[in-house]
Amino acid sequence: MSESPPAKELPAGLLSDPAMITACRTRDFATIFRLVKIKAGIYPSMVARRCDLTPSRVGEVMSGRRKLVHIDVIERVADGLHIPGHMLGLARRAWESPARPQPTGQAAVSTAPDPDSERQPPSALPGAEVDGILALAAGASPSASTLQALRSSIEDYWRRDDEHGGEALRPAVVGQLRYVIELLKEGRPTALQNDLYAVAAELARLTGWTHFDARQYHQARTYFTEALRLAKPIDDHPFMANVLACMSLQATYQDKPGDALALVTAAQDQARAGQATTPRVLSMLAMREAFAQATLGNRAATHAAISQAHAYFGRIQPGDLDPAWVAYFDEPKLIADTGIAHGRLGETALAEPLIADALNREPHTNHRGRAFHTFWLARTQLQRGKIDQACHTATSALAPAASITSERVRGHLTEFYEQLAPHRQTPAAVVFEARLRETLPTAINEARHP
Template identity: 70%
Template sequence: MPDADRPQELPARLLTDPEMINACRLRDFARVFRLVKTKAGIYPSMIARRCELTPSRVGEVIAGRRHLLHMDVIERIADGLRIPGHMLGLARRSWETPQALVVTEREAQQPSEPEETPSSLPGPDVDSILAVATRTSLSPATLEAFRSSIEDYWRRDNQHGGEPLRPAIVGQLRHVVELLKEDRPPSIQHGLYGIAAELARLTGWTYFDARQYNQARAYFTEALHLAKEIDDRQFMANVLACMSLQATYQDKPADSLALVTAAQDQARSAIGTTPRVLSMLSMREAFAHATLGSQARTHEAIKEAHRQFERIGQDDPDPAWVSYFDEPKLIVDTGIAHGRLGEAATAEPLIADALRREDHSNQRGRAFHAFWLARTQLDQGKLDQACHTATQALQPASAVASERVSGHLKEFYDQLAPHRQEPVALAFEARLREALPLVSGSTRP
């Protein structure tokens, strides 16, 4: 792009202005646009042109009559106004990093679009024309097809990891968001919002599993906004619970507790929240308390999780997204919560029992739980058992592309440091080195 055509950079004094920083953090684009106008001289018509919005839409945003929620619009604003990605909860934008350095940035490795369109495929303009020409009205069957594909994505995510699936998931999310811009019957529109929210959550989950936390948070936030449009408080609780779990991985236990408490508030304010949902949320609360080291509150939350689980009825209208939280999952999460507290003797039999009963197709879950079992065994001085368990975990770990799995593997290896010269530890290390090329994201010990 010639220099004359490049978007004007925002003044450094504006990008460091606390009011601008706060407005971006909250994605309060009414304030952002006003600040850009008054402090950078970029007027609404210019904002509209640079962000590919209509002038009337910009005017409605500034007047507070419209809120911008969708990721594609937020990305256009960041790029058009040259707002650094981190200020809006996005990954580093391509224009922020010299091209030669882009490959070193983990958060920037996933291009949102291919740089070139293969000659055998039509260009994006032709795609848009064809989409208009072939557009048909949506039916309940169409919504069911979307939901079925989401269930299939989750199944494959458990088996293989979500990173290879992400381009397809994001593509479907963008397609559904485009469908939301048209007038539809209320029931169809409501269904589309729910589907878009689930796709955004799933995208966030794939980034979380890859330990790309900023991108995960951005998509989880989009999922919250979409669910709020249809007042689906149970689903909002689900998304907040995902964010709470991420906070435990980021070693932010206070944030984790705040997020899961907000999730429980949403669930309790919803009509028809099921005991299974409340049980799952109580277990996430137990994780947060355990990470904070609060023994009494962890035990109390575990007790509540089991009490709610006992209330589950055969005909409860559980949302599809909570079906994974079955009895083995309750048991293994109970064991992990005790393990986080350092109560290894209590945790070990619970995790071992759940592993015996767990679905063998869930490779990532089996790898996680086997490493947790090995850690509890090692904490009790059972070196032989721990190394045997961890060796068994290498097979499911190598079958799934998951940075989180690799992280658990490394944590266990680090725990072995005092025992590295023991024969059983040396044998595990040899097996580990054999498996490392197959385990996504692992670093050779």
Template identity: 65%
Template structure:
């Protein structure tokens, strides 16, 4: 594949064409590949630039196949020189601003000290929402403004649970940039502190969306930014929440020592501020996940100790506790299913299976990604117990649910499940699941 730095850019007129903008927003690669012909990029050149085979390019154009894999989408962005924000991606490495322009500074996480002096957050990628957001002139901050912003974050999280966050990313990043602009307009006081808190929540949500898409480098950037925004107002519990997210990501990246260290730091940070039992329970569960992914005897003991602490803290929860909004999701079904998953990670399938099955029956049906994720773990524990038919049936349920949610993380788990089926690859149930998974990934 050619070096992106040596690839000519598409004509500005083509990139500004409403058809192209809509096709990129919808990730309609059939339309995109058709439109770039105007720039002389015919299928064989598209294939050469993007690392796809000519036959696959032809199948995309004829709508026989779709492109969903984020790495492939990034290759298309780089190979065709479609700006990242048009496809809902972060700014691509080749999108260097003109030398000497204000945006020419390297992308980096902004130190908390600079936030106090109201510098723009240069790490935030561009988005086509800019034209909409800049139409707001002279925003007047009020309690209703803050309530509206918090309400939008709640709605983003709900839609993320139901549909996945990939399609939300441009809107969330756009709102983050908007709130940072509001911070520049706000005077010192409660409104300004509240805006820092809202910006921290939006940065964490953006990090979570990238994490769920398994784009870990971008996720780390936004999690770090969220930490700095929360540190600017000394919101220690929220900093602990972000550290817990980073611990979970480190677990996925198999950086298990880092995962344990981050979860421990999260608990220490929260404890310093007198965090509620629900917060401490959630953080202890994250530590349990990290230990449970290790193989040593000491890690197994530590995982059981963290699980016991999570349950002990949960039993201390009172309706009068001033729980922050971001931890209210950690209810009894979530405690149960996470306990089951931790036992599953430890290979204790006999304990794990009934816990996960019970939680699946009780959890909110609207949380599509969560249900797909938990069904995968139920299938894994059933397979560990030798129930191949039942495991494949449950994994198929997970796949059907995941198909309606844009979550590369869940699809990655299902690919792992297919690998676990290798000893049973000739059994009809395993063959049927493999066929369904292949069709879903096309």
């Protein structure tokens, strides 16, 4: 993918123009694109490059034949055109924040990775002003029990993330990440240092995941990249494969299927480089490839990747030493993901029974997973013309969706609600909308009506 040109600042007069303010508030991108063309000289082809859109998509938006509704695309427009986040109902964008003053002279510290030292931990993370305090706390030498406590905390964070979402956990996770980073700055025996790298890498991945689930994609990519850098010195190839697979999944959500395929291919290369890679890990990676291929519309390649995922899963043995982070990829998850891959290809007759079967096997404690899969099932039923059944299925997902803080879950709900638009007056749809207003009253306001 070609690099976008540097963003051209919009004239202050345009950002204060009542027509621009109204267009941003209502997310009328046809008007926004027209105004930036007329008043800022940013033509549709330039809008496409800056916002990582295709020129045809920009043209369809300007002609009124298409709307931009997904939050990640809206964020790309805000960042590409430098429209302040509040104007589009977004959080403050990273480029709006003033640069942090950097010390000079002997006190200057570079935050760029040192190409000559793979083992150099990052000199700063977000909120680095507390590093001095944490350094004092890290004065005691960590023991085996310290490492076990950290690993137990990570396991607990992942469990709570599944049940409630990760946004509330993030401050604690980042605090532990900074703590371990401080420990890494001190010289320790190799075995202990390697264990600390592994813990730090997993904390960075978990932080990235919480940002991804909140659809804060730039921050997620930063932490995923940090996780890769922390895992590289200890040659943890399966873990690096997992991080790349997470980044591949994020790319599918960002409507970047080419990036998704490149990242999962790199993940599979990492897995093959590691002697400890297990069949369960390889099965998960093959399914992520199926997602990428399906998003690209490559039917034969998707089916081949699905077959490979099931073949690897069939090789799993009770004594396999799977990494803890892949334990979630059990048989119900394999079946659900198989259905979703077929659903992405539009093969709803294959997708529906698979996702329904997986839901019958899934634990009810995994609120986010159940909400995701239930909305996927509802979408496949709707696409098959089963309107009453689709509305009933989607209604059953409202309770788990309301119990978890996850913008990705809200995104799936919004997409279903928009796809229901042609049938909005049917009795089943009226009942679903009434329940939606009771359970998640803000979701309807977030949905963009056609």
